[in-house]
Amino acid sequence: MKKLSPFCIVFCLLMLSLFLITPANLALAGAYPADHGILTWEYSEFTKAFRSHLQNNSLAHLVPLIAMLIIGLLGYQYYQNRLFRQKRLQELAEARSAIASLPEQRRAWHRIQSSLDCSFKMIHNDKPLPTLHKGRIVDLSGGGCRIASKQNLQIGDSLLMNLQLNPRQKLAIKGTVVRTEFEDDSCPDCTAGVQFLDMSEKARDYIIKWMFKHHQAIAEGTRRVNEGLCLRCGKPLPIDLRETLFCSQCQSIRETES
Incomplete structure (x- = not known):
């Protein structure tokens, strides 16, 4: 549930103050009847009537x-x-339109280069095996991805992949290996092309939106580098700092975060 906005808080306080003003004024009038023009009642009679009024009408005002x-x-x-x-x-809608209009669109889904950590389990007889493997997604699209891993994946292997596009979006997606690539015989690392299976539209929309934002971030980063701007804050860099890509303040922040 979303937090109440300042508008809601002010509205509640205003209504509460309106509810409390009338009894407060009446109580003040009871304490100082002469100042408020109440000259015909005795103080005890007024307080008795005021107490009776509150008891009899509190619900009528409160509800x-x-x-x-x-x-x-x-x-x-x-x-x-x-x-x-x-x-x-x-x-x-903007993300779908932007992805569809990207250059060199020759396949059903345009692939965006990435470097996302992920984990996956092998599926055997429609059940995920207990062993959890680590991998890195090197490119991603709405229909599949390429994953680099030390696991010896083979064409036809079924996977249950866990993708975390941001701290609040974690997706569990089934996929099947459709191709594999090995650097050489001595290197066990494998890069496998995975086709997503039985993906919901909601999960696909999350991926497309992430691709759109990632593509925008890459384009903005390229522009800042070409124009000699700080890659983090966008401020102009002195000539002697352009090779570092960051201004001195942002560099200090990066060192603190790391």
């Missing part, structure tokens, strides 16, 4: 107020969720 608050909050949350969904759909 409508709570109902108004609930209706207001639900309406605001519905409006925000609708805007969020429309924004996501628009981003996805």
Whole structure:
């Protein structure tokens, strides 16, 4: 559930203050009846009437107020969720359009170079084996990927892959090995082409959106390098720092993070 926005918090505080102002003013009038023009009542009579009024009418005031608050909050949350969904759909449409318009589009899915860590399990008799293998995805598309691993993969092997595109998006995808590449006989490392199987549209949309953002990040990084800008913050670099790609401040931050 999303956190309440400042607008909602202010609205709640405003309504609560309106609810408390009337009893507070009445209590103040009871404490200082002469200052508020109450000259015909004795103080004890006023406080007795005020207490009776609160006891008899508290629910009558409280229930409508709570109902108004609930209706207001639900309406605001519905409006925000609708805007969020429309924004996501628009981003996805832009991502699909951008991927489709990329140059050298000759296959059903354009591949984007990447360096994503992943893990996978071999599938035997439709059941994943317990051993977890590590790998690195060197390119990715909406229909498959190429994965580099020390595991000796063979054409036809079935895999259950775990992909983490960002800290909040982790995908479990089935795939089958359709081709393999080995650097040489002495190197056990294998690069395998994997075709995704039975992928949901939601998972495919996540991948396409990630590809779009990754492609944009690469293009922006290339532009900054060509224009002599800091790769991290985009500020102009002195000539003597252009080979390092980062300004002194960003370089210090990178060293601290590492």
